[in-house]
Amino acid sequence: MFLKLMLWIIRVLILLLVVVSILPEMPSGQWWIRLWEFPRLQLTFVLAVVLLLLIFHAWLKRPRKEHAVLLVLILALAGWQLSHIVPFTAVWPNEVPTADAQTLENQSTFKVLTANVTYKNDSYSEVVELIQREDPDLLLLIEIDSEWEEGLAPLNERYEYRVGEVRGEGLGIVLWSRFPFLEQEVKYLVSERRPSLFVTLDIPGIGPIRYVGTHPVPPGLKDRITHNDETTERRDSRVRDAELMLVARHVQQDSDNRWIVTGDFNDVAWSDTTKLFADLSDLKDPRHGRRLLSTYHAERPFWRYPIDHLFVSDGFHLVDLDRIRLKGSDHFAITTTLTAARKDQAQPEASEDEHQKAQELVEEGTEDASEHNVSD
Incomplete structure (x- = not known):
């Protein structure tokens, strides 16, 4: 029996x-x-x-x-x-080459830190101390509300440049930078509730770099679909997918420049959507050939996935890549140190089928956002 x-x-x-x-x-x-x-x-x-x-x-x-x-x-x-x-894993070829000693002697380096702080978290001083210790040149923080803005006030003395939007309900996103902005814009790609940051940085010794910080809506999130607070529905992936495709299009349309795209994608590194994003934009994942760097959920090791990302165009070499625990957050922060390398000026080579699939995702996501009152 x-x-x-x-x-x-x-x-x-x-x-x-x-x-x-x-x-x-x-x-x-x-x-x-x-x-x-x-x-x-x-x-x-x-x-x-x-x-x-x-x-x-x-x-x-x-x-x-x-x-x-x-x-x-x-x-x-x-x-x-x-x-x-x-x-x-280490058995796979690297997508982003490792910087060699000669490159580091001849080129400037800069450090990027990306973190979802979790807006219900109140460990403001501990997060500020971590940032001061890590000392990034570019700092993207996600889910910044008014309480977090007040708690992070010491960063405004450390960084001369800042752009972003402070919003409640986990919708805020802010970039601090040591480098001046040649251009800066807060865009609402699919939903008026979800800002993304588009910046052109002037990095000494490297030149202009296009930067995007984004935080698409997570699938499965309970969202209000009417003005009645009791009426909720779990969000599907269409709005998220559309937002990632639109970011990829921005990169594709200006592929001559160097690009960095980072944020909480609410999508795993191996998903079809993230792979399509990489193919359309021709951006590279520095984790390829190195390690997984799962970032969520920080408190539940068995249920942990790589959903916080940093992608770069060609024209960069990797100096260091790490994951750091952020007190009170359900996400790990990721730090990436980069240096510039020769850019090959190659154009993205996504297939017609991939372009068609991306267009379908954009149309479906825009329609879905409109139907559920999140596009305005």
Whole structure:
């Protein structure tokens, strides 16, 4: 009886794992479908547990044909999940080259820190102390409300330049910089509630660099869909996807310049949307060939995903990449030290199908934002 029950548990678990592995491949923006793009590492762990159960059952019952079929399914599913994760390990080629000693002797370096502080967090002084210790040249902080603005006031003495918007409900975003702004603009790409920052920086020894800080809406977030506070609905991924595609278009249209795009994308590094964003913009992920750097949830190690990102165009080499705990926040901060390198001036080479897919995402996201009263 025990062995029969174990076999049924194994069968049911494998069936469920097949379903949740297939769901993200469906062309849908529903949050409960897109959700399954996130836990690929966790699903791989579950598959390893199921594999051990299967081996134990085969050892007790003696191997038979069904064991072989289930084994093939488990290995195929594990291979599929791991294929998304392996590019973020040392076995994969680097997308952003590592700066060599000669480059560092001849070029200036600068440090970027990106962090979602979590607006319900009140560890203002501790965050200020961390920032002062890390001493970034560019500092993007997300979910800045009026309380956080007051708590971060000491940064205004440390940084001469600042742009952004302070808003409640986790919607604020502010950039502090040691470098002067040649251009600066707060854009509302899809939703009037979600600002993104577009800045041209003048970095001594490097020249002008285009910079974007963004924080698209997370799928699954409960959002009001009418003016009645009791009427809520979980957001799907369409508005987020549209915003990322529009950022990619901005980069693509000015690909001769160097670009840095960073922020809390609310999307994992291996998702189809993030990969399409990278293909359209021809931006590179410095985690490729190095490590995963999962940033959320900081307090729950098993449920942790890489959703805070920094992408760069060619024309940069990586000096350092790290993840830092931010007191009181459910996100880790990421720090990236970069130096300039020769830019090849190559144009993005996204396919027509990718451009068509991006256009569909923009249209669907804009329509979705309008329908749910978040576009104005």
